[in-house]
Amino acid sequence: MVGLGTVLILIGLFFLVVGSIGMLRLPDVFARTHALSLTDSLGALFTLVGLALYEGFNTNLLKILVVLGLIYLLNPVIAHATIRAAYRSGLRPGSGENA
Amino acid sequence: MRFVTAAVLFALWLSLSATLSPAHVAVGAIIAGLVAWVNPVLPHKRRLSWLAALAYGPWLFGRILKSGVHVSRLILHPSLPISPRLVSHRTRLTSDGELVVLGNSITLTPGTITVEVAPGQLVVHAIDEESTEDLVGGALEGKVADMFRSETSDS
Numbered sequence: 001m002v003g004l005g006t007v008l009i010l011i012g013l014f015f016l017v018v019g020s021i022g023m024l025r026l027p028d029v030f031a032r033t034h035a036l037s038l039t040d041s042l043g044a045l046f047t048l049v050g051l052a053l054y055e056g057f058n059t060n061l062l063k064i065l066v067v068l069g070l071i072y073l074l075n076p077v078i079a080h081a082t083i084r085a086a087y088r089s090g091l092r093p094g095s096g097e098n099a
Numbered sequence: 100m101r102f103v104t105a106a107v108l109f110a111l112w113l114s115l116s117a118t119l120s121p122a123h124v125a126v127g128a129i130i131a132g133l134v135a136w137v138n139p140v141l142p143h144k145r146r147l148s149w150l151a152a153l154a155y156g157p158w159l160f161g162r163i164l165k166s167g168v169h170v171s172r173l174i175l176h177p178s179l180p181i182s183p184r185l186v187s188h189r190t191r192l193t194s195d196g197e198l199v200v201l202g203n204s205i206t207l208t209p210g211t212i213t214v215e216v217a218p219g220q221l222v223v224h225a226i227d228e229e230s231t232e233d234l235v236g237g238a239l240e241g242k243v244a245d246m247f248r249s250e251t252s253d254s
Contacts (some may be wrong), residue, residue, distance in 0.1 A: 022174035030212070034170060034226045038209040042167040062114035066193050070145065074204035080213050083224060087214050093183040093224060 001053050004095050008050030016043035029086045030093045039073040044068070113193035144185070147196075151246040158242060161206050166230055170209040173226065185214065186223045187232050190240055193218040202245045205234065 015038055045051030045068065052064045112127035158163045173181055191199055202213040205223055210230030215222040233239045
């Protein structure tokens with residue numbers, strides 16, 4: 001369990017790092033938000049599931065699952081709110097505020 | 100319905116408090132009951148197919164993993180071969196529940212994000228053409244429609 005947990009945490013860390021690199025490399029707010037969904041959907045998922053396995057079966061497992069459920073419900077909402085605000089204020093992909 | 104709300108809240112309380120001492124459990128039960136009693140019951144005219152909903156989770160996870168690897172490759176590629184685009188997509192889904200699940204699923208999947216939502220119409224930002232496959236091909240939409248099948252049949 002501890003071994004598997006460690007492997008999953010490392011996979012999660014990989015996606016978190018790639019998401020961060022994407023945040024720096026991608027050109028505009030639209031493209032950067034894609035890096036965000038990478039860190040949320042996969043980075044947080046693998047890290048938290050790995051942590052749950054690492055912990056073993058106790059009450060912390062339930063708390064981790066609650067956090068995971070909240071992340072999966074709330075992060076799309078936040079990403080959507082950000083990108084819709086950008087869209088409504090006139091930004092378009094490729095117009096490049098810092099491309 | 101109120102009873103289900105109270106039960107879910109109580110389960111959440113138990114998992115967060117992580118103790119079974121009588122005082123904690125009693126306070127949790129009272130508060131869960133109180134919250135469920137005070138809040139109005141949401142109109143519940145829609146039916147969800149639980150079987151399809153259970154199958155949807157793993158299917159969506161597979162999609163997220165696949166496009167996650169794809170987007171990771173794009174980001175790590177030295178020449179950054181992205182071609183961002185806005186895709187306007189007509190959908191046959193119109194109810195709030197369907198659109199919430201569809202919009203959230205699109206945003207959760209790396210490479211696509213919901214920009215604007217209206218009944219029957221979605222504006223989606225995609226990082227490249229390959230990321231739009233599920234959406235344009237209608238695979239995602241079909242799965243969401245399956246979940247709310249009985250809902251679409253009575254309308």
